[in-house]
Amino acid sequence: MSAGVALLLLAIFGPLGLALLSRGEGWAARVATPLLFGAMVLAAWQIVCVGFGVPSILLPAPSQIVVAFGTHLSTLGVDFVQTVLRAVLPGWAIGSAAGLLAALLLDRSAFLRRGVLPLGSLVSAMPVVGIAPIMVMWFGFDWQSKAAVVVVMTFFPMLVNALAGLESTGAMERDLMRSYGARDWQTMLKLRLPNALPFVFTALKLNSTLALIGGIVAEFFGTPIVGMGFRISTEVARMNLDVVWAEIVMAALVGSLSFAALALIERAVTFWHPSFRE
Amino acid sequence: MIRRAAPLLSVFALLLVVWYVAAVWLNLDLARTLADDDATPRQIWLATLAQDRPLLPAPHQIIVEMWTSIFDHPVTSAKSLVLHAAVTAYAAALGLAIALVLGIVLAVGIVHVRTLDRSLMLWIIASQTVPILAIAPMVVVVLGNAGLTGVLPKALIAGYLSFFPIATGMVKGLRSPDPMQRDLMRTYSASGVQVFARLRWPASMAFLFPALKVAATLALVGAIVAELPTGAQAGLGARLLSGSYYGQTLQIWAALFMASLLALLAVALVDLLQLGLVRQRGGRL
Incomplete structure (x- = not known):
């Protein structure tokens, strides 16, 4: 009963508060509005779960998830090391670096570029996570196979984006470099590579999400008894949904924090780009 | 048309060659273990491209597998x-x-x-x-x-x-x-x-x-x-x-x-x- 009233109050005053807040100009209002919205969703979730007695095998309340996060901290830590530090991070780095290198190589030959680019867009339309069982067969159950999946998933987005970035230099600027008598590698280092950086960062950010997905999904096809994907699939089967949600919260945190970190680095490295100038 | 197709075809051909070489290389151990004792090297090389459960199937094997699983079973069968x-x-x-x-x-x-x-x-x-x-x-x-x-x-x-x-x-x-x-x-x-x-x-x-x-x-x-x-x-x-x-x-x-x-x-x-x-x-x- 009281839960219903609380929900009703939230449904009336929440949107009212949002509407008032979103009228405000300036920095604070812009940050506060989405935060208030998020808080409202959380509050509604908590009220519904506790007030109407939703069984926790369907949907645990946010408070239960927080508690589970605290009590299972050591398990979460081990899973984080296995999945993120051992599989996702190296895979992401190797795949992105290989994609960038391949782009630099392809840039030398228009013939190869015309042959490989359609292939790249073909692969980007394919459900690449499907190679996970094959990689598990080749590289075994441990983190190596997960890293391999991540490498394959991150290679082509980087290749396609980096190539577009290298192409993005205008003819005028290249002519200027030529009139300076700059050599090929000098033009590359001083003009075309810096110019490609925004594209490279786009791919890096895209890849960070892809890598996390690849790392976790690959674990559904067989792992040692540790890792985020392993934990999610086994704890779901044991109906310990609070642990599963704790893993999800961690995955969400890792995903958004790495995205934010990359965005910050991008800002620092490509501060000269028009999109960052006021 | 030829200008556009030539690079694509040559990259595709290169890919096929690499695939076959990789298939032979990856399946060699498997073929050796499964082969008869008196098998000639040539038979073993050929066997690498015809394994039932290869580490890396050859492209033609995949095409055959797709063909049979698409056309040889009725659409309602679990094998289709x-x-x-x-x-x-x-x-x-x-x-x-x-x-x-x-x-x-x-x-x-x-x-x-x-x-x-x-x-x-x-x-x-x-x-x-x-x-x-x-x-x-x-x-x-x-x-x-x-x-x-x-x-x-x-x-x-x-x-x-x-x-x-x-x-x-x-x-x-x-x-x-x-x-x-x-x-x-x-x-x-x-x-x-x-x-x-x-x-x-x-x-x-x-x-x-x-x-x-x-x-x-x-x-x-x-x-x-x-x-x-x-x-x-x-x-x-x-x-x-x-x-x-x-x-x-x-x-x-x-x-x-x-x-x-x-x-x-x-x-x-x-x-x-x-x-x-x-x-x-x-x-x-």
């Missing part, structure tokens, strides 16, 4: 790849339909209501940094507990994954008319609905179709991954999983190729729709 592809494609299409409605409604709301713009946009972007595919098993199981089984949980996951490109694309598209065009509408004293129907909506189509291509492939990935955890009996994801359990590499590769074919088909379908709209509009999108 067509059945599995249809099950996955159905879930993906349903998910894409959900995503289309949700994405467009959200975009229209965001463009027209300031409160929605301010409170939702951040969360829509944040929703994509969460590896949603990773929680697909939980969504499927939880919805199963709540009494929802069958195609709907899969479609919901596919929909969640594919609404993002549609929503962001449509927001961009609905905002794409420039102030000059909007001013013109005002001088016509057009109502809000008219501005939407005559200016914003038509302008957004150029953004909807590229978004739809991305969304279609994402929906397919979502449907496949959603089939993994539930022990689904049918679908390309189920084929991948059972192939992985029983070491049936050919089955895995055939399912993978089928999934790629489906993705290409979906993209081609969107292209066709776009072409239709372009024709209807007299050559412009």
Whole structure:
């Protein structure tokens, strides 16, 4: 009963508060509005779960998830090391670096570029996570196979984006470099590579999400008894949904924090780009 | 034509050669173990390309496997790849339909209501940094507990994954008319609905179709991954999983190729729709 009233109050005053807040100009209002919205969703979730007695095998309340996060901290830590530090991070780095290198190589030959680019867009339309069982067969159950999946998933987005970035230099600027008598590698280092950086960062950010997905999904096809994907699939089967949600919260945190970190680095490295100038 | 085809064909040929070499190299140990004692080297080399459960099947083996699993079984049989592809494609299409409605409604709301713009946009972007595919098993199981089984949980996951490109694309598209065009509408004293129907909506189509291509492939990935955890009996994801359990590499590769074919088909379908709209509009999108 009281839960219903609380929900009703939230449904009336929440949107009212949002509407008032979103009228405000300036920095604070812009940050506060989405935060208030998020808080409202959380509050509604908590009220519904506790007030109407939703069984926790369907949907645990946010408070239960927080508690589970605290009590299972050591398990979460081990899973984080296995999945993120051992599989996702190296895979992401190797795949992105290989994609960038391949782009630099392809840039030398228009013939190869015309042959490989359609292939790249073909692969980007394919459900690449499907190679996970094959990689598990080749590289075994441990983190190596997960890293391999991540490498394959991150290679082509980087290749396609980096190539577009290298192409993005205008003819005028290249002519200027030529009139300076700059050599090929000098033009590359001083003009075309810096110019490609925004594209490279786009791919890096895209890849960070892809890598996390690849790392976790690959674990559904067989792992040692540790890792985020392993934990999610086994704890779901044991109906310990609070642990599963704790893993999800961690995955969400890792995903958004790495995205934010990359965005910050991008800002620092490509501060000269028009999109960052006021 | 030749100028465009030559690089593509040579890269493709190179890929095939590399594939065959890799297949021989990877399967050599396996072929040696399984070969008769008096087998000649030549027989062993040939055997590497004809294993039942090769580490890496040769391309022609995959094509044969696809051919038999498509044409040699009735469509209703569990061995038919067509059945599995249809099950996955159905879930993906349903998910894409959900995503289309949700994405467009959200975009229209965001463009027209300031409160929605301010409170939702951040969360829509944040929703994509969460590896949603990773929680697909939980969504499927939880919805199963709540009494929802069958195609709907899969479609919901596919929909969640594919609404993002549609929503962001449509927001961009609905905002794409420039102030000059909007001013013109005002001088016509057009109502809000008219501005939407005559200016914003038509302008957004150029953004909807590229978004739809991305969304279609994402929906397919979502449907496949959603089939993994539930022990689904049918679908390309189920084929991948059972192939992985029983070491049936050919089955895995055939399912993978089928999934790629489906993705290409979906993209081609969107292209066709776009072409239709372009024709209807007299050559412009």
